Each structure stands twice: as structure tokens, then as C-alpha cells.
Amino acid sequence: MTETAPAPDTALDTAPNPVLxxxxxxxxxxxxxxxxxxxERFRITKAVGAYKAEHNLPASDAGREExxxxxxxxxxxxxxxxxxxxxxxxxxxxxxxxRHHEQAQSKG
Numbered sequence: 001m002t003e004t005a006p007a008p009d010t011a012l013d014t015a016p017n018p019v020l021x022x023x024x025x026x027x028x029x030x031x032x033x034x035x036x037x038x039x040e041r042f043r044i045t046k047a048v049g050a051y052k053a054e055h056n057l058p059a060s061d062a063g064r065e066e067x068x069x070x071x072x073x074x075x076x077x078x079x080x081x082x083x084x085x086x087x088x089x090x091x092x093x094x095x096x097x098x099r100h101h102e103q104a105q106s107k108g
Contacts (some may be wrong), residue, residue, distance in 0.1 A: 017081035042097070059101035065094050 052059065069087055076086035 038093075042092070042100070045097045046104075048102060049097070049104040053104040053107070059105055060094075060098045068094075072104055 049059070050056075069090055072086050072090050073083040076083045
């Protein structure tokens with residue numbers, strides 16, 4: 001009985017392809033930037049939530065949300081990014097922001 005060697009795992013490859021490694025390094029940097037940008041966005045929306053709670057304003061603003069989605073869908077199309085994906089991503093973020101605002105109101 002002969003055993004065949006397992007297929008090489010690129011993550012464990014000791015001599016990675018330099019082109020692929022370069023792409024991956026760029027992706028890692030972009031991912032880090034996205035995390036920092038999202039953290040900053042949530043710091044600001046936390047302040048908005050506190051302000052809304054303090055002034056008895058609603059946690060969500062459906063009109064603004066729809067305007068933002070339309071604006072970002074247009075930006076996505078201009079950047080050759082799928083507008084459907086950008087809308088799903090933004091709606092996910094908005095949903096989380098509203099949850100935070102509702103928590104701020106329940107504490108206030």
C-alpha cells in the first residue's frame with residue numbers, strides 16, 4: 001500500500017508565492033484599516049446615541065437611513081463595488097447602531 005503526500009497547504013507553506021504574499025499583506029492592511037474605521041464610526045455613533053437619549057430623540061431615523069443607503073449605493077456603483085453588497089453591509093451597521101442607541105435610551 002502506497003501513501004500519497006497530502007496536498008500542500010498554502011498557509012503552512014514555508015516558501016509562499018511572493019505575489020500571493022504581497023496580495024495577502026495588502027488585504028491584511030486593508031482589513032486592519034476597516035476595523036479602525038469601524039471603531040471610529042462606532043465611537044461617533046455612540047456619542048450620537050447618548051445625545052439622542054439625553055434629548056428624548058428616537059433611536060432611528062428612517063429617512064436619513066434611506067438617504068444614506070441611496071448615497072452609498074451610488075458611491076459603490078461608481079467604485080465598481082456591488083451596490084447590493086454595499087447596501088447589505090450598511091444595513092447591518094445601521095442595525096447595530098440602532099441597537100446601541102436603544103441601549104443608551106434604556107440606561108438614560
